Amino acid sequence: MIIVMNSGATEQQIEGVVNKIKEAGLDANISRGTERTVIGAIGDERKLEQEYFEALPGVEQAMHIVKPYKIVGREWHKQDSVVNIKGIPLGGNQIQIIAGPCSVETPEQMALAAQEVHAAGCRLMRGGAFKPRTSPYAFQGHGVEGLKMFRTAAEKYNLPIVTELMDARQLETFMEYDVDVIQIGTRSMQNFDLLKEVGKVNKPVILKRGMSATISEWLMAAEYIAAGGNHNIIFCERGIRTYETYYRNVLDVTAIPVLKKETHLPVIVDPSHAGGKAWMVPALSRAAIAAGADGLLVEMHPNPCEAWCDADQALTPQELKDLMVSLGAIAGAIGRTI
Amino acid sequence: MIIVMNSGATEQQIEGVVNKIKEAGLDANISRGTERTVIGAIGDERKLEQEYFEALPGVEQAMHIVKPYKIVGREWHKQDSVVNIKGIPLGGNQIQIIAGPCSVETPEQMALAAQEVHAAGCRLMRGGAFKPRTSPYAFQGHGVEGLKMFRTAAEKYNLPIVTELMDARQLETFMEYDVDVIQIGTRSMQNFDLLKEVGKVNKPVILKRGMSATISEWLMAAEYIAAGGNHNIIFCERGIRTYETYYRNVLDVTAIPVLKKETHLPVIVDPSHAGGKAWMVPALSRAAIAAGADGLLVEMHPNPCEAWCDADQALTPQELKDLMVSLGAIAGAIGRTI
Amino acid sequence: MIIVMNSGATEQQIEGVVNKIKEAGLDANISRGTERTVIGAIGDERKLEQEYFEALPGVEQAMHIVKPYKIVGREWHKQDSVVNIKGIPLGGNQIQIIAGPCSVETPEQMALAAQEVHAAGCRLMRGGAFKPRTSPYAFQGHGVEGLKMFRTAAEKYNLPIVTELMDARQLETFMEYDVDVIQIGTRSMQNFDLLKEVGKVNKPVILKRGMSATISEWLMAAEYIAAGGNHNIIFCERGIRTYETYYRNVLDVTAIPVLKKETHLPVIVDPSHAGGKAWMVPALSRAAIAAGADGLLVEMHPNPCEAWCDADQALTPQELKDLMVSLGAIAGAIGRTI
Amino acid sequence: MIIVMNSGATEQQIEGVVNKIKEAGLDANISRGTERTVIGAIGDERKLEQEYFEALPGVEQAMHIVKPYKIVGREWHKQDSVVNIKGIPLGGNQIQIIAGPCSVETPEQMALAAQEVHAAGCRLMRGGAFKPRTSPYAFQGHGVEGLKMFRTAAEKYNLPIVTELMDARQLETFMEYDVDVIQIGTRSMQNFDLLKEVGKVNKPVILKRGMSATISEWLMAAEYIAAGGNHNIIFCERGIRTYETYYRNVLDVTAIPVLKKETHLPVIVDPSHAGGKAWMVPALSRAAIAAGADGLLVEMHPNPCEAWCDADQALTPQELKDLMVSLGAIAGAIGRTI
Secondary structure, three states: OEEEEOOOOOHHHHHHHHHHHHHOOOEEEEEEOOOOEEEEEEOOHHHOOHHHHHOOOOEEEEEOOOOOOOOOEHHHOOOOOOEEEOOEEEOOOEOEEEEEOOEOOOHHHHHHHHHHHHHOOOOEEEOEOOOOOOOOOOOOOOOHHHHHHHHHHHHOOOOOEEEEOOOHHHHHHHHHOOOOEEEEOHHHOOOHHHHHHHOOOOOOEEEEOOOOOOHHHHHHHHHHHHHOOOOOEEEEEOOEOOOOOOOOOEOEOOHHHHHHHHEOOOEEEOHHHHHOOHHHHHHHHHHHHHOOOOEEEEEEOOOHHHOOOOHHHOEOHHHHHHHHHHHHHHHHHOOOEO | OEEEEOOOOOHHHHHHHHHHHHHOOOEEEEEEOOOOEEEEEEOOHHHOOHHHHHOOOOEEEEEOOOOOOOOOEHHHOOOOOOEEEOOEEEOOOEOEEEEEOOEOOOHHHHHHHHHHHHHOOOOEEEOEOOOOOOOOOOOOOOOHHHHHHHHHHHHOOOOOEEEEOOOHHHHHHHHHOOOOEEEEOHHHOOOHHHHHHHOOOOOOEEEEOOOOOOHHHHHHHHHHHHHOOOOOEEEEEOOEOOOOOOOOOEOEOOHHHHHHHHEOOOEEEOHHHHHOOHHHHHHHHHHHHHOOOOEEEEEEOOOHHHOOOOHHHOEOHHHHHHHHHHHHHHHHHOOOEO | OEEEEOOOOOHHHHHHHHHHHHHOOOEEEEEEOOOOEEEEEEOOHHHOOHHHHHOOOOEEEEEOOOOOOOOOEHHHOOOOOOEEEOOEEEOOOEOEEEEEOOEOOOHHHHHHHHHHHHHOOOOEEEOEOOOOOOOOOOOOOOOHHHHHHHHHHHHOOOOOEEEEOOOHHHHHHHHHOOOOEEEEOHHHOOOHHHHHHHOOOOOOEEEEOOOOOOHHHHHHHHHHHHHOOOOOEEEEEOOEOOOOOOOOOEOEOOHHHHHHHHEOOOEEEOHHHHHOOHHHHHHHHHHHHHOOOOEEEEEEOOOHHHOOOOHHHOEOHHHHHHHHHHHHHHHHHOOOEO | OEEEEOOOOOHHHHHHHHHHHHHOOOEEEEEEOOOOEEEEEEOOHHHOOHHHHHOOOOEEEEEOOOOOOOOOEHHHOOOOOOEEEOOEEEOOOEOEEEEEOOEOOOHHHHHHHHHHHHHOOOOEEEOEOOOOOOOOOOOOOOOHHHHHHHHHHHHOOOOOEEEEOOOHHHHHHHHHOOOOEEEEOHHHOOOHHHHHHHOOOOOOEEEEOOOOOOHHHHHHHHHHHHHOOOOOEEEEEOOEOOOOOOOOOEOEOOHHHHHHHHEOOOEEEOHHHHHOOHHHHHHHHHHHHHOOOOEEEEEEOOOHHHOOOOHHHOEOHHHHHHHHHHHHHHHHHOOOEO
């Protein structure tokens, strides 16, 4: 940690900071510049809190220089990690497109959806049984009944299922129905108690980025899961909140190479929630794969116009098939397969 | 709801939209402009989903024109609501300053804090027993033990206590220790399952604004609580996330008059988390009261330099006393008391 | 334009709005809903100002439903426009990579840069003679001398030159030195007087997006140029300002398909200023081309470590060559060439 | 400047950085931590560019620790500066409310406006002759004719006039009509050529904050003016761009105490452009004054419903009078006058 003192800091204040560093078991290096004195803390600076030092008299600013995440960081784990989902690898050379409807509606809808997901060549299926809705008066998902419908429909095509967990109290049910991948939604990225719970189970977790989460906060949220023992974590970029109102969110493609540098874990992208409109999905999907994403989470509905939620962002089965062809070409251009 | 058709929309597409409106039990008004046809849905438009209509062929845009919130909205409840906290009114002419440390540390710290909160003339006390921390390796709060320490310290001065609930599974404990005001933190504003739970209990709830929540999302989060039967809701503005890096968040004072217009419920402000530095608190507090806030949530620590978290944003006891004097003058200037 | 009245709006207020619409030469359609009355203005609504109607008594909200831009809009010009730059087409099937240093430094640096741009297979060259710098104490560019050096160096390889115009008073000099493409920088996007001036000349203009400009403001800035008679406009996305601090800006790839839908004009991307680091450029460049961009503006310096500005974001000559190969593959995957 | 090396940085890379620091005439302090080596540059670090060092091999990050602004910074000028506007002090104990219409429309409107500004007790008048409009088809202001009308109307009540300069070519006209305060608008905050020009004249300048400018960029923009010799600079906070759509901008009150700490120059606030609605102005004005602003820039129109631009944000004459009374009470509460 670097501690920058005020221009008028006294010797006593400098000593005060040095003492606090030593009390924490670290060493101090003092550098007296022409306008500022800078103190460096030498040792495991993760023990030090920036706010604590910024409250000391004479301190202008304190800055961490070491990354606060360890298990998920690439610094201590150079090789790419591949998450194994019932034999399907996520994070290797093969790109995974996870498709399916926004919400589980009826057994018929799910049967048709599973058939189309399979027909398009996708190997994993998504669908929501518990739905986070802005309004308490909107459809909240079928819950446990939805999980059952989803499981039944996907089994026919051996498609592992991905679905969102919103509350720690539902985790047992998720284990009972053998959900293959637990999705932590954007609004739960910093639900720390929930992260701790999924850290204890042996299931892959897709961790969506919070609506306005920084890269650092996102990595720390993953560290919560990893600290519990579960290292099967997949990051999912889904667009961030900005001032732009033409589209729902701004897909942050820069996050892809940045995460690839900072973490060894796989990174996927949700182009459907990012743009919020089906017609934007193909361009955003191609951009994500070209930037190095390991997979996508795409909304497809057998009949978008009849969808119970987010109808305007679901692809039709034919559009999904066309997208797969187009993504195959992009994957090939960067030496990967789909 | 207003549905704007594309410039090239066909008669059949217009008819399709009209039919969908009628299926939902509403009436349609068609207005043919020179460049666009606009269809208005007449009746209870809360039944209609914007996304559903935007997925229909020929539709350019669909817009709600009625507010989606009902119970918390001022449109149907003109008078200001006053929340009664063990006899202390929040929302009336008297402004309430809720003070206390960021986190419950020791019985001694809490005893001293309670004494100083009381001595400064505050009538309610805050303190965190369960702490949402960005890092899994940081102090996570004392939990239930913290609640006990807090209750004991506050009781001596008859100070009702305000503390954060992070997980629905802790709610029973909160009821057992008779927490007076349940705080829903910024990261939980859209934890819908948690909102539903606090909607079922008979306790005042402080609902902090999400880090990048819109006014509309915030009101809808309150509607979740209200829909469960609990109308004792207090909004708490705590700064929003922006591009500015000099301060932690940007205190959104405009939200105060806007909420006062949109809802009948009280509005308070947390100047400590907004700016993130103790020296910014007096100016922000004065601004909040001058803009019409009904109260504040302020961090005060008997000895900020020794605080276990957010040390740099806590006022000293003397600074809190000075702030109370200064706020008394501002309150007087707008015809209120403190 | 749609005007939504307050729930308590009187007949007289409704009449007042209708009269104002008629005074402007348009017709009014009144739709009385259960909770709100909505008035539609029929005719050329571009004559009406939203703010004007929102100031009238009883009005809750006024909304334009027709796009405010005409010349640059695709609605009235369906075909893609191709901008001809001394025989080099920008906007057609062939993608153009415009490369070169951030700033013009010395004749030697420019000679070497031009040689490398040409060797990599690029057909256009960029370089800054007038530099917008955050600090008045930083190198401000060589100005006219820089233009001369640039022109001399580029001529050897027949590379048309792209350079930034910051002030209308420099336009004459730009014409004198026959700058091939005038770049309007991000800080000048809403320098309306400057836009009017470049609207009067017969030179292609690259219009960079303002740091926090909406798509609509950006299109309107282009409309300023177009309204003056110059339709040779190229949009350049260069990242937007957000709360994220890991990278300088967030490259907004969604803007690419959205602009392609809204305007017939070409769209290019500046991956160097977006991410701010050379190592991010390849991933961002591939994403941009995959999303449909018609070209790129890339920083390359013969010796980045010695660059006078933005040293950390310039590619080396070899990195530019590698990038060209990689982009060729992506272009091929979407049926275009490079 | 602090330079943090990568965890795997070699001795040669460390030496390379040290050499570059010495070449610039500074000294280097090397601190070898357990995970990172940190190099401190000792001397006038303003000579070093962060980007330059971040481009060197082995460097992870470079950070300035000294403020980049000098003339406008409080570090080297402890006392508050008071700007004298024809005998009226801005920045002292007395708060100045600058009122007037958005745009100069007719001699009659300006005569009436001046009368009302004076009657309300304001000592300065604002009005726009050159208007920055998002659309090229909107009213662009009366230009020079507008300046004349404004001058004539204001003279009757000895009101110094404040008006916006958009283009350096208009500066001579501004001097000719003896404009008392030159306003640099939000879109021109980083029009560096314009800043340089107003830095050469002897007129007070109101420098509005850019729509998404950081505090640091804003201070540097002022430094551009100051570096030219003109130190009569007044900062004007006018709301920043965020994701919130309920109001036009978010008034950043935190900027007020922060600027007061960083600069000795006066700070005023424009509550009209911040919120964008007249009904928000009183609350925002009170908040600004309570937070320590030295003045306000408020829109008032003799007849808002007939205003040619921003009709919905102008106060009526009576509302301005009421506001002055209300602000007088707030000013009194903090020991100032109005």
